[in-house]
Amino acid sequence: MATAELVLGLLSGGPAHGYDVKRGHDAWFPDSRPLAFGQVYTTLGRLERDGLVEVVDKTSGGGPDRTVYALTSKGRDHLTDWLNDPVPPAWGSADEVLRKLVAAVRTGGDAAGFLARQRANHLRRIRELRETPADDDPTSPLVREYIVAHLDADLRWLDTALDRISEQRGTRS
Numbered sequence: 001m002a003t004a005e006l007v008l009g010l011l012s013g014g015p016a017h018g019y020d021v022k023r024g025h026d027a028w029f030p031d032s033r034p035l036a037f038g039q040v041y042t043t044l045g046r047l048e049r050d051g052l053v054e055v056v057d058k059t060s061g062g063g064p065d066r067t068v069y070a071l072t073s074k075g076r077d078h079l080t081d082w083l084n085d086p087v088p089p090a091w092g093s094a095d096e097v098l099r100k101l102v103a104a105v106r107t108g109g110d111a112a113g114f115l116a117r118q119r120a121n122h123l124r125r126i127r128e129l130r131e132t133p134a135d136d137d138p139t140s141p142l143v144r145e146y147i148v149a150h151l152d153a154d155l156r157w158l159d160t161a162l163d164r165i166s167e168q169r170g171t172r173s
Helices: 003-011 018-028 037-049 073-084 094-107 111-131 140-169
Strands: 053-059 066-071
Touching (some): 003 018, 003 066, 003 073, 018 066, 094 111
């Protein structure tokens, strides 16, 4: 995931501190894993080191320090370049599923059982996404449709893999 570029995108609306960046990310992607505070601050530190963001205010009102960050012109250019650059097709999250399947097949593990459990997990996630109302944010349905489409494609692959494994073992269902 391009966390640094997402942080730049979140800061493109104006200066913010880490808590606002985290909250903004989680609002942009409500159906995904929340961004960890540690990741936010590590990313902001790297972006500052690289001259893509700068500290514009530091306050301490009796609590923890609040450092406010803003995009630099270099950061804005980097964000624009990132937004204009198409993403190459990648394995994504299927990488771990494929690795587990290959390991199960090669080690004599229960590959068919693994595929069935993975399939059930994908179906459960699709059901959750379809049953839970989307946020009012105009991008929320786009994010949700993207996730469901990828889960659906994974399901088709899981079914194909199960058929092939069953054929190889002579137990085709």
